[in-house]
Amino acid sequence: MDIKKLISQMTLEEKAGLCSGADFWHTKALERLGIPATMVSDGPHGLRKQDEEADHLGINDSIKAVCFPAASATAASFDKALLCRMGEAIGDSCQHEKLSVVLGPAVNIKRSPLCGRNFEYFSEDPYLAGKLSASFIHGVQSRNVGTSIKHFAGNSQEHRRMSSSSEIDERTLREIYLAAFETAVKEEQPWTVMCSYNRLNGIYASENPWLLTEVLRDEWGFEGYVMSDWGAVSDRVAGVAAGMDLEMPSSNGINDRKIVEAVQSGKLDESLLDQAVERILKIVFRYTENAKPETEWDKEAQHLLAAEIAADCMVLLKNEGSVLPLSPDEEIAFIGEFAEKPRFQGGGSSHINCFKTTSALEAAKGLHITYAQGYSVETDSADEAQIAEAVAAAKKAKAAVVFAGLPDVYESEGYDRSHMRMPECQNRLIEAVAAANPNTVVVLHNGSPVEMPWLGKVKAVLEAYLGGQAVGIATVRVLFGEVNPSGRLPETFPRKLSDNPSYLFYGGEGNIAEYREGVFVGYRYYDRKEMEVLFPFGHGLSYTSFEFSNLRLSAGNISDQETVTATVTVKNTGDRAGKTVVQLYVGDEESSVFRPVRELKGFEKVELQPGETKDVSFILDKRSFAYWNTQIHDWYVESGTFSVEIGYSSRDIALQAKVHVQSTTELPRHYTMDSIFMDLLADPKATTILKPLLDSMREVFEPASAEESTEAAKEAISDEMSLAMMNYMPLRGILSFGGDENTARMLEQILSQLNGN
Numbered sequence: 001m002d003i004k005k006l007i008s009q010m011t012l013e014e015k016a017g018l019c020s021g022a023d024f025w026h027t028k029a030l031e032r033l034g035i036p037a038t039m040v041s042d043g044p045h046g047l048r049k050q051d052e053e054a055d056h057l058g059i060n061d062s063i064k065a066v067c068f069p070a071a072s073a074t075a076a077s078f079d080k081a082l083l084c085r086m087g088e089a090i091g092d093s094c095q096h097e098k099l100s101v102v103l104g105p106a107v108n109i110k111r112s113p114l115c116g117r118n119f120e121y122f123s124e125d126p127y128l129a130g131k132l133s134a135s136f137i138h139g140v141q142s143r144n145v146g147t148s149i150k151h152f153a154g155n156s157q158e159h160r161r162m163s164s165s166s167e168i169d170e171r172t173l174r175e176i177y178l179a180a181f182e183t184a185v186k187e188e189q190p191w192t193v194m195c196s197y198n199r200l201n202g203i204y205a206s207e208n209p210w211l212l213t214e215v216l217r218d219e220w221g222f223e224g225y226v227m228s229d230w231g232a233v234s235d236r237v238a239g240v241a242a243g244m245d246l247e248m249p250s251s252n253g254i255n256d257r258k259i260v261e262a263v264q265s266g267k268l269d270e271s272l273l274d275q276a277v278e279r280i281l282k283i284v285f286r287y288t289e290n291a292k293p294e295t296e297w298d299k300e301a302q303h304l305l306a307a308e309i310a311a312d313c314m315v316l317l318k319n320e321g322s323v324l325p326l327s328p329d330e331e332i333a334f335i336g337e338f339a340e341k342p343r344f345q346g347g348g349s350s351h352i353n354c355f356k357t358t359s360a361l362e363a364a365k366g367l368h369i370t371y372a373q374g375y376s377v378e379t380d381s382a383d384e385a386q387i388a389e390a391v392a393a394a395k396k397a398k399a400a401v402v403f404a405g406l407p408d409v410y411e412s413e414g415y416d417r418s419h420m421r422m423p424e425c426q427n428r429l430i431e432a433v434a435a436a437n438p439n440t441v442v443v444l445h446n447g448s449p450v451e452m453p454w455l456g457k458v459k460a461v462l463e464a465y466l467g468g469q470a471v472g473i474a475t476v477r478v479l480f481g482e483v484n485p486s487g488r489l490p491e492t493f494p495r496k497l498s499d500n501p502s503y504l505f506y507g508g509e510g511n512i513a514e515y516r517e518g519v520f521v522g523y524r525y526y527d528r529k530e531m532e533v534l535f536p537f538g539h540g541l542s543y544t545s546f547e548f549s550n551l552r553l554s555a556g557n558i559s560d561q562e563t564v565t566a567t568v569t570v571k572n573t574g575d576r577a578g579k580t581v582v583q584l585y586v587g588d589e590e591s592s593v594f595r596p597v598r599e600l601k602g603f604e605k606v607e608l609q610p611g612e613t614k615d616v617s618f619i620l621d622k623r624s625f626a627y628w629n630t631q632i633h634d635w636y637v638e639s640g641t642f643s644v645e646i647g648y649s650s651r652d653i654a655l656q657a658k659v660h661v662q663s664t665t666e667l668p669r670h671y672t673m674d675s676i677f678m679d680l681l682a683d684p685k686a687t688t689i690l691k692p693l694l695d696s697m698r699e700v701f702e703p704a705s706a707e708e709s710t711e712a713a714k715e716a717i718s719d720e721m722s723l724a725m726m727n728y729m730p731l732r733g734i735l736s737f738g739g740d741e742n743t744a745r746m747l748e749q750i751l752s753q754l755n756g757n
């Protein structure tokens, strides 16, 4: 299809028209030129295709579909292949349903446990979110269906989401809030990107040229189109100029007319409009030319796939005395409404109309289960009769499993949580059941961390997150040992909300949300603070045991243009088959900027039979060691020694090796009279230039010799003090301590030499 030629045949009005939706879910057709309409649909973990009444908040009905685990859960799989399989399945269903783009994945960083949409987001760690979302995109797009990675960018709260400005400094943006998008764009070229509602450093994402053009396209090489989140457009003309191609759903022609006027008045260059149309049409035709509506959508098979995926996402947080797995021969009490009606997805635009769901109670049919409701999701207050019934059931059983977590109203798109607690009725229930049965297990359904005041009283905790419509099957498989749990926490569970680094500033003041904790998000903060946490990032237990050994690096010394391969041996030392996650962290031993102790730079999920051993390798490159340098506005590795760690979690490091990395970038230096000696003397070139001056100054600054210095002087000026005074003194300070015209001239000369003139 010669798209440029097509565009040359369009009127200005037609071009402007193509830059907004025909309705809630369709791009516009232009029949005169044979341009078809295409349909997009939510959401990240299954289809929310609305055939009739449309809305973007999941209010109206959509077709019956399959709800896979939400990203909060799939992130816990730490399994790239799994995300790819899920993407393929969703891609197939899109082909079947004639959908050109699925609106996901959503990769915003889980900055605070409070964000209402955390259940849809992957992680507090951008490396994990980036790699897993890239695999998902790969899977979907392998079916010739596009993805829309969202919400670009800095959309880590729901509070005032359409007006708030996320104020994020340059380094934090690059290292934390943009990095997952960057990985996905560079590695997998999502067909589309969805810009977020919020402003970023004052400018709406939907009209931010730095974000949508400089970074996304010029730097990362994005080739697709940018669409707005639903209703995220403020100044449409500025948006076109910034690189925001498709307004969704539309503004009923009003913004299209504004585009036309802007071109006519010369305010908007027509070539920018042409470019937007071209980008949209490329994707429209990429889909239509590869459409395969005959693709089968086997929902039953996908239900089972959803169960398989959910099981591999579950994180066994605690398992005292190996109370899990349970024995299928024994009497077990299932307690809590979620056993019967699991919470397996979140509210809002990602809400799926499931063709079926399987609860744990249904999945456990045939086993010896007694059930007590224990609480109602409709209320927070405890019902004594329900608790008594639960306690009675728990007393009679070998073990009691309480299904708990957050009811729908606790976390949803559109608003944030105000605390991190579970409903009081559930906490009370767990305490009561634990007092009645020593083998109490808690299964949690939630999209984000919760406080666990009862943790010390229960034997086991299984974090199921929001595991999709087949979560019941997965839960029963894990509880009874058919599946060995292998999930790892993609986020830290702090002991209490106020421990979270964003606690003091989260939500912002009015429309200003300052991300003041900077790069210290999640474990980057807790580890640096040496703060005790409930469960650390990367934590997760298994029914077998694993051992990491023999970490070796392919080199001890590299330049930042070279790579180093880290290889580690993993052994299943227990008596059950199982999967483990090898986590690789890198830390800079010494740095001139504030850096986290360690950052995830590699992870691999491996399956091992009892006694089996496998080698796992990771290639580390410049980016593994770099931080974002705001002087050169680029990634930069500071020469020095880095630790390469292999861990079971960010707090449980098993092995460590060291590598020296030499920078090949010389940072530009510019000195002034205000430059201090400490900085000058850290630069070998400057030290040579300064040598004559330093020699002449010795007399003034060197501590007086033993005979000359009186006791009083010694007390007043220690060696440390004179050294510090020297270090912190600016070049101009020389004049203040007895210089004359000659000294002034000499300093000018030195400065000019220092700056290479």
Ligand code: BGC
Residues within 6 Å of the ligand: 042, 055, 056, 057, 103, 150, 229, 230, 349
């Ligand atoms: C959400 C998006 C979603 C869109 C369409 C918006 O409210 O923020 O994530 O894709 O609606 O439903």
